[in-house]
Amino acid sequence: MMGRQQHQHQQKKALQVLSARFISSSDLTIELKTDKSDFENQPKKEDLVFGTTLSDHMLTIEWDKQNGWSPPKIIPYQDLKISPAASCLHYGLQCFEGMKAYRSLKDKDSIHLFRPDKNVERLKNSMRRLAMPGVDFDKDELIKLISELVKVDKDWIPEGEGYSLYIRPTVIATHRFLGVSPPDCLLLYVITSPVGPYYKTGFDPIRLTTDTDCVRAWPGGTGNAKCGGNYAATMKPAAEAAAKGYSQILWLFGENDEVTEVGAMNFFIYLINKETNRPELVTAPLTRGDILPGVTRSSILDLTRSWGDFDVSERYITMGEIKEASDENRLIEAFGCGTATVVSPVSCIQYKGKDISIPAVGELTQRVWDEIVGIQYRKIEAPPCTPDWIVEL
Numbered sequence: 001m002m003g004r005q006q007h008q009h010q011q012k013k014a015l016q017v018l019s020a021r022f023i024s025s026s027d028l029t030i031e032l033k034t035d036k037s038d039f040e041n042q043p044k045k046e047d048l049v050f051g052t053t054l055s056d057h058m059l060t061i062e063w064d065k066q067n068g069w070s071p072p073k074i075i076p077y078q079d080l081k082i083s084p085a086a087s088c089l090h091y092g093l094q095c096f097e098g099m100k101a102y103r104s105l106k107d108k109d110s111i112h113l114f115r116p117d118k119n120v121e122r123l124k125n126s127m128r129r130l131a132m133p134g135v136d137f138d139k140d141e142l143i144k145l146i147s148e149l150v151k152v153d154k155d156w157i158p159e160g161e162g163y164s165l166y167i168r169p170t171v172i173a174t175h176r177f178l179g180v181s182p183p184d185c186l187l188l189y190v191i192t193s194p195v196g197p198y199y200k201t202g203f204d205p206i207r208l209t210t211d212t213d214c215v216r217a218w219p220g221g222t223g224n225a226k227c228g229g230n231y232a233a234t235m236k237p238a239a240e241a242a243a244k245g246y247s248q249i250l251w252l253f254g255e256n257d258e259v260t261e262v263g264a265m266n267f268f269i270y271l272i273n274k275e276t277n278r279p280e281l282v283t284a285p286l287t288r289g290d291i292l293p294g295v296t297r298s299s300i301l302d303l304t305r306s307w308g309d310f311d312v313s314e315r316y317i318t319m320g321e322i323k324e325a326s327d328e329n330r331l332i333e334a335f336g337c338g339t340a341t342v343v344s345p346v347s348c349i350q351y352k353g354k355d356i357s358i359p360a361v362g363e364l365t366q367r368v369w370d371e372i373v374g375i376q377y378r379k380i381e382a383p384p385c386t387p388d389w390i391v392e393l
Contacts (some may be wrong), residue, residue, distance in 0.1 A: 015119040023061060023137040023188075025144035030152065033057060033076035045158040048196040050340065051166065055153040059145055059190040062174075063134040072145050074152055077191065083176040084165035088185050089105030092229040093173035095126035098339045099295070100164040101150045101157055101393070104378040108159050111150065113167075113391040114376050116143045118295040124171055124223040125293075131182040132171060142169075142188075147393045149190055154393075163375050167341075198341045203361045203369075205347035206247035206336070208262060210319060214235045215250040216261060216290075223260075223290035230292075231264060238263065246255075248336070250349055253290065257319040257351075260284050265336030265344060266297040269317060270310075270364050279310035279332065281364070282317050299389070300368055306385040308352035319351050324357045333362035343369050 004225040005068050033056045058077045062070040088094045099119040104110035120139040127135040146167060151159075157165040169190045176182035214237040217223025222230055234249070241249050248263035261267055266283060281304055284291050305312045325331040329370060334346040345365045349356045374380035382389055 002356065021067045021134075021136075023072065023141045023145070025072070025141045025148070027071035028074065028145060028148060029071065030074040030148075031076065032152070039074065039155065042156075042194070045160070045163055045194070045196055046156070046188045047096070048163075048194055050195050050198070051193055053194055054180065055156040055192040055194065056151050057149060058192075059149045061145075061188045062185070063188070063359060065133065068141060069137060070135060074149055075104055078188070080189070082172070082174050082187070083180050085176045086173065086176045087181075088172035090178065091173075091180060092227065092232075092331075093130055093132065093175075093183055094134075095123065095130060095225060095227040096168060096170040097123045097389055098190055099146075099167045099169075100339060100376075101167060102164050102376050103132070103157050103159050105161060106378050110378070111157060111393045112378075113143075113147065113150070113393065115295050115299065115389050116391055117388070118298060119169070122226060122293060122295075126227055127171055129222055130227060131227040132173065133182060133184075133187060134186055137157075143391070145369065146190055147391070148204060149192065153192055155319045156192065156194045158194050158196065161379075162199075164195055164376075166193045168192070195340075198344075203345050203365075205345045205361065206262075207245065207348040207350075208248050208250040208346055209241050209244065209246040209350040211350055211353065212241070212249055213220075213308065214249075215253065216249075218253065219288045219290055221290060224286065226292060234264070244296040246350060252319060256286070258316040258321065260290060260323070261292065262336040262344075262346070264340065265338040266292065266294040267336055268334065269331075270333040270362070271322075271325045272332070273311065273322075274325070274328075274330065276311070281310060281312045283314055284316055285314040294338060296339060296342060296372070299372055299386075300337060300343075302370055302385045303368070303383070306383055319349075322349070323351060323356060326358075331356070331358060333364050334358050335365045335368070337368075338341050340374055 054077055057074050059074050061072040099118045101113050120142050124135050171188045173183035174185050174187050237249055249258045250262050253260050268283045270281050286293050336344040341366055345361045348356055375382050
C-alpha cells in the first residue's frame with residue numbers, strides 16, 4: 001500500500017512540475033484598473049493615430065529556467081521594470097506579433113479575433129529562431145488568455161468598419177547577463193490599442209523605389225521571424241526613400257533582382273504571364289526563409305485560389321520580368337498587404353532610376369479588400385475556405 005501511495009504521490013508531483021512548464025489559462029488572475037480617466041479622455045475614434053492610444057490593461061507571463069511559465073496575470077497597463085543588463089536590450093532577443101479584435105457590424109456586442117492561431121504559431125516560430133526557451137506552450141492557452149484580455153478591455157474597441165483593437169503580443173529576454181547566450185528568463189506580455197482605418201479617405205496608393213544598397217533579409221537570416229532587428233535595419237533606407245518622394249522600398253535580393261517584400265509588408269503583383277498568356281497573381285515563396293509568413297498574405301492566397309479566376313503562384317519574380325510586363329502592357333496591378341493596412345495599392349515602382357507606372361487601384365485589389373474586410377467585420381458570410389478564421393469571444 002505504501003508503495004502505491006508513494007507512486008501516486010510521485011505521479012502527482014511530476015504532473016505539478018510538468019504543469020508549471022506550460023502556459024495555463026486556468027491559473028489566470030485579473031487585477032482591474034480603478035482609475036477610468038484614460039478611457040474617458042481617449043481621443044474620438046476619428047482622431048485615433050495608429051499605436052499611440054493604449055488600453056487600460058495588459059497580460060503578463062514570466063518564464064524562468066527553474067520554474068517554467070508563471071501563472072498569467074492581467075494587470076493595469078504600466079511600465080516594465082527590467083535590468084539594464086537584460087539581453088533583450090543588448091542582443092535584440094525580442095519578438096512580437098500584430099493582430100486585431102473586431103466588433104461585428106451586424107451586432108456591436110459581438111466581438112471576435114481574426115485567425116489568432118496563425119499569429120500565435122508565428123510567435124512561437126520567432127521564439128524558436130531566437131533560441132528562446134519555453135516555446136513548447138499550447139498556443140490555444142495563449143489565445144484564451146488574449147481573449148480574456150480583450151474581453152476585459154472590450155469597451156476600448158471602437159465601432160464601425162475600419163475600427164478595431166490592435167493587439168501586440170511580445171516576448172523579451174529579461175536575462176540579466178552581459179554575454180551572448182540563450183536567455184534563462186523571459187517576459188511574455190500583451191498590450192492593446194484602439195485603432196481606426198489606415199486609409200482615412202479610401203485607398204492611398206503608394207510609390208515604391210528599389211534604388212537602395214541595403215538588404216532587408218537573406219536566406220538563413222531572420223526574415224521569416226517577426227523580430228525588431230528586421231525593422232530597425234530598414235529605418236535609414238526608408239527615410240532616404242521618403243526624402244526622394246517614395247513611400248516605401250521594394251526590397252530586392254540576388255543578382256537577378258528578385259522581388260521579396262515592400263516596406264514591412266508582403267508584396268503581390270498581378271500580370272499576364274508571358275508563357276501561359278493567362279492572368280497570374282504572384283508573391284514570393286516562403287521556402288528560402290527570407291519572407292515573413294504574413295497572416296494577410298496567407299488569407300489572400302487562400303481566397304484567390306478558391307475563386308479559380310486566375311493562376312495564383314508563389315514564385316520568385318524579378319524586376320526584369322516586371323519591367324518587361326510593363327513595356328508589353330501585361331502589368332495589371334500590384335499591392336502590399338499586412339495586418340494594419342489589409343492591402344495597400346501600388347501606383348509606381350522606381351527601378352534603376354526610372355519609374356514603372358501601375359494602375360493604382362484595380363478590380364483585384366478592390367475585390368481582395370472587400371472580401372477580407374467583409375469577413376473581418378462579419379458583413380459577408382465566410383466562404384468554405386475560411387472555416388476557422390473567426391474566433392468568437
